[in-house]
Amino acid sequence: MRNLFALAGIALLFAAGCNRAPKSAEAPQAKAFGAAVVEVGGSKQAAAIGTALDQPVLVQVNDGQGAAVAGALVSIRVPNGGTATPAEGVTGADGQFTSVVALGGTPGRYQIVASTRDKNGKSIDLRLDEVALGYQEIQGRELNNLYCARCHDPESTAERVSNKDNLTAKAHAFSEGPVLNAMNDSDLASIISHGGPALSRSPEMPPYGYTLRKTEIAALMAYIRAIADPPYRTKGAVYAKN
Ligand code: HEC
Numbered sequence: 001m002r003n004l005f006a007l008a009g010i011a012l013l014f015a016a017g018c019n020r021a022p023k024s025a026e027a028p029q030a031k032a033f034g035a036a037v038v039e040v041g042g043s044k045q046a047a048a049i050g051t052a053l054d055q056p057v058l059v060q061v062n063d064g065q066g067a068a069v070a071g072a073l074v075s076i077r078v079p080n081g082g083t084a085t086p087a088e089g090v091t092g093a094d095g096q097f098t099s100v101v102a103l104g105g106t107p108g109r110y111q112i113v114a115s116t117r118d119k120n121g122k123s124i125d126l127r128l129d130e131v132a133l134g135y136q137e138i139q140g141r142e143l144n145n146l147y148c149a150r151c152h153d154p155e156s157t158a159e160r161v162s163n164k165d166n167l168t169a170k171a172h173a174f175s176e177g178p179v180l181n182a183m184n185d186s187d188l189a190s191i192i193s194h195g196g197p198a199l200s201r202s203p204e205m206p207p208y209g210y211t212l213r214k215t216e217i218a219a220l221m222a223y224i225r226a227i228a229d230p231p232y233r234t235k236g237a238v239y240a241k242n
Contacts, residue, residue, distance in 0.1 A: 027088070028073060028088055028089050028090050029073070029090070030071065030072060030073035030090065030117065031070075031071030031072075031090065032069050032070060032071040032072050033069070033072060033116075033117060033118050033119040034061035034062055034063055034069040034072045034091075034095075034116050034118065034124070035062065035063050035064040035118055035124070036061070036062045036063075036064075036066075036124060037059050037060070037061050037062075037074065037114055037115070037116045037124055037125070037126045038059065038060050038062060038126065039058070039059055039060075039114075039126060039128060040058040040059060040060050040096060041055060041056075041057075041058045042055050042056055042057035042058050042059075042101070042128060043057070043112075043128035043129055043130065044128075044129060044130070044175070044229060045130050045131070046130070046131040046132075046133055046141070046226065046227050047102075047103055047130070047131075047132065047133065048132070048133050048138050049103060049104065049105050049106065049107050049132045049133065049134060050102065050103065050104065050105045050132075051102060051103065052100055052101065052102040053100075053101050053102070053103070053130060056098045056099060056100045056101070057076060057084070057098065057099050057100075057101050057112060057114065057128060058096060058097075058098045059074060059096065059097055059098075059114045059126060060091070060094070060095045060096045060097075061074060061091050061095050061097070061116050062095065067095075068091075068094055068095025068096070069091060069095050070090075070091055070092060070093050070094070070095055071090050071091060072090060072091045072095070072116050073088065073089075073090055073116060073117065074088070074089060074090070074091060074097040074114060074115065074116050075087060075088040075114070075115050075116075076088070076099045076101065076112060076113070076114050076115075077112065077113045077115070078101055078102070078103070078104070078110065078112050079104065079110055079111065079112075080103070080104030080105070080106045080108075080110060080132075081104035081105055081106075082101065082102055082103045082104040082110060082112075082132075083101070083102045084099045084100070084101050084102075084112070085099060085100045085101075085102075086099055087099070097114075101130070103130060103132040104132065106132065107132050107133060107134030107137065107226075108131070108132060109129060109130075109131055109132075109231060110129070110130045110131065110132055111127050111128070111129055111130075112127070112128045112129075112130060113125050113126070113127055113128075114126045114127075114128065129229075131226055131227055133223070133226055134222075134226075136218070136219050136222045136223075137219070137222045137223045137226045138223075139216070139219040139223075140219035140220045140221070140222050140223025140224070140226075141223050143212065143216055143219060143220050143223075144174065144220060144223060145160075147208065147211070147212070148174075148220070149162075150162060150163045150164075151163050151164055151167060151171040151204075151205075152164070152171045152172065152173055152174060153173060154173060167202075167204050168202065168204060169196070169201065169202030169204050169205070171204070171205065174223070174224045174227055174228075175227045175228060175229045176228075176229070177228040177229045177230045177231065177232065178230075180224055180228055180232070181228050181230070181232045181233075185221065187199060188221050188224065189217060189221065191205060192208050192209075192212075192217050192220060192221070193207060193208060193209035193217060194207045194209055195207035195208075
């Protein structure tokens with residue numbers, strides 16, 4: 001039965017593919033050209049692998065004077081099998097274009113590219129960084145929401161009032177790379193397990209060694225490393241240039 005559905009699905013896909021054949025007629029056409037594409041919102045998000053980012057990606061095309069350009073063609077490319085919906089379109093009256101982006105199936109850093117063309121046909125690119133979280137990191141994010149975010153996340157939500165402003169010592173957001181990246185794995189594990197005093201810091205940072213299992217602390221650390229901005233790099237790792 002399932003196979004039948006799968007077959008029907010494939011047949012539908014083919015049919016949809018054929019329908020798109022007279023593409024040039026439907027494809028969005030540029031009515032105007034810009035000189036720059038800038039971000040309005042949507043970068044620096046983290047989502048589980050294969051899922052859509054919470055906020056859509058929103059970019060704006062501007063002319064040389066920084067004024068919004070309506071009718072400029074924008075395309076969004078997502079690496080590693082991710083998708084953008086729509087992947088291409090023209091900017092509205094406000095010069096903006098929005099797209100829902102889903103990350104691919106591989107955990108790690110994703111660089112999305114939003115492009116437009118200037119009047120000479122030259123491509124102008126804007127890169128937006130996102131993070132796809134793997135299984136362990138998703139577990140870490142859930143634990144963060146349960147135990148840590150009330151102090152470490154400056155934003156209050158409907159479910160959670162931030163406690164951050166009530167603290168004397170500063171609890172940093174886990175995405176604050178300059179602070180978190182400066183801590184090695186053993187210090188990170190130590191402050192989470194034994195609390196602030198383990199590193200001669202404030203006891204306002206409670207110990208979690210009794211509440212959380214080692215695997216859970218490892219998951220929290222994986223999450224903290226995954227979302228660091230700028231990215232965390234272990235010493236000795238070799239990274240390809242660009
Ligand atoms: C009751 C508030 C509170 C909660 C809950 C809390 N922390 Fe903290 N945490 C702090 C404060 C305050 C500091 C800063 C301590 C200092 O610098 O003296 C801190 C510091 C840290 C640091 C060092 C980096 C930094 O922000 O300065 C790490 C890592 C950390 N906490 C991890 C966690 C994790 C993981 C959890 C959840 C399992 C958690 N914290 C829960 C208050 C909290």
